[in-house]
Amino acid sequence: MAVLAAVAAHFGRDVQRALPKVEGILDDARSAGADLVVLPDAALGGYLSDLGDPDRTDLPEPLALDGPELDRVRRAAGAMVVCIGLAEAVPGEPSLRWNTAVCCSAQRVWGVHRKVHRPLNESRVYAAGDRFTAFDTPVGRIGMLTSYDKTFPEAARALADDGAVVLACLGAWPASTTDRAAHLPQDRQSRLFDLYDLARAAENQVVVVSSNQTGVQGRLRFLGQAKVVGPGGDVLARTGVKGGLAVAHVDVAHEVGRARRRLHHLAERVPAAYARRS
Known part of the structure; x- marks a missing residue:
């Protein structure tokens, strides 16, 4: 039996302010007996302030x-397995970053994922990763997905x-910027965020541990709604x-x-039927 924890929390630009907040969350998770804790995307350094026109003077x-x-x-994780998001430098590309998810414990770094899919104008700031790779951890074999x-x-x-068998989905998923709802649970992006969590779990028959940012960063308002899906x-x-x-x-x-x-x-897929025919 594993105790799986998904975090909803707000993280801004100040990394030194974020670190004690992360430590406090991990203390709470440890008190709850957690074996795996999935923190949001961009927990260290915050996400962008605007996806339509990213402000290059305000970057993580x-x-x-x-x-x-x-x-x-x-060190704060101790024996717990912790997934956390941050911006990582791209060698030779000083104007770009990777949006990186790291899975780690005090023992070692278990896995690294660099976000592949970049919505809207995120590509002006973030370079794209190029692979999806699972890795073994003390709580089972894990794969990571970042937001989009x-x-x-x-x-x-x-x-x-x-x-x-576990997908750690690290989110910095905002509400709609073009069709704002008065209440976040009724937002179109709120519905999609939940839909994808449930669909990805059910179609692959895996456990999904989905975190998300909360609060506001620039023009973006984040949805929260962290969850564990069977x-x-x-x-x-x-x-x-x-x-x-x-x-x-x-x-x-x-x-x-x-x-x-x-x-x-x-096991029951039929790949030949999915092949494109001319």
Whole structure:
């Protein structure tokens, strides 16, 4: 049995202010018995202030994966496996960053994912990653998706094909900027955020641990709604639009095995039928 925790919280530009906040959240997660904690995308340094026209004078500070900031997170994690988002420098490209997710504990860095899919004008600031790779951890084989990555079924499927039984989805997912709803739960992007979490879990028969930013950064208003979703697409725990911790006790191997016992989506595919014909 593993205790899985998804975080909804606000993180801005100030990395030195974010670090003690991360430590406090990890202390709370440890008190809840968490084995895996998924923090939001851009928890260290914040996300962009505007997707339509990113302000290049207000960008997240690029951090090194072997730098003191991540080292502090790892020490705070202890035995817990922690996924966290940050901006990473791109060698030879001083004007660009990778939007990077790191999975780590005090023991080691278990995996790194650089966001592949970039919405709107995010490409002016972030370089694209080029792969989806799962990796083994003390809580099972994990794959990571960063925010918009989970819009694409192929991304989650690539991780499931690589043996991932848990998808850590790190979000900095904002409300609609063109059709604002008076209440965040009724926002169009709120519906899509939830839909993708449930669909990616059910179609791959895996557990999804989905975090998200809250609050406001520039013109963007973030949705929260962190959650843990079972392999049948059932929500096991969730937060609201404000900060919080969604915690679920899950026997991952048992639940994934049970979901796949009669109907095994990965095994029952018919690839030849999906091939494009001229």
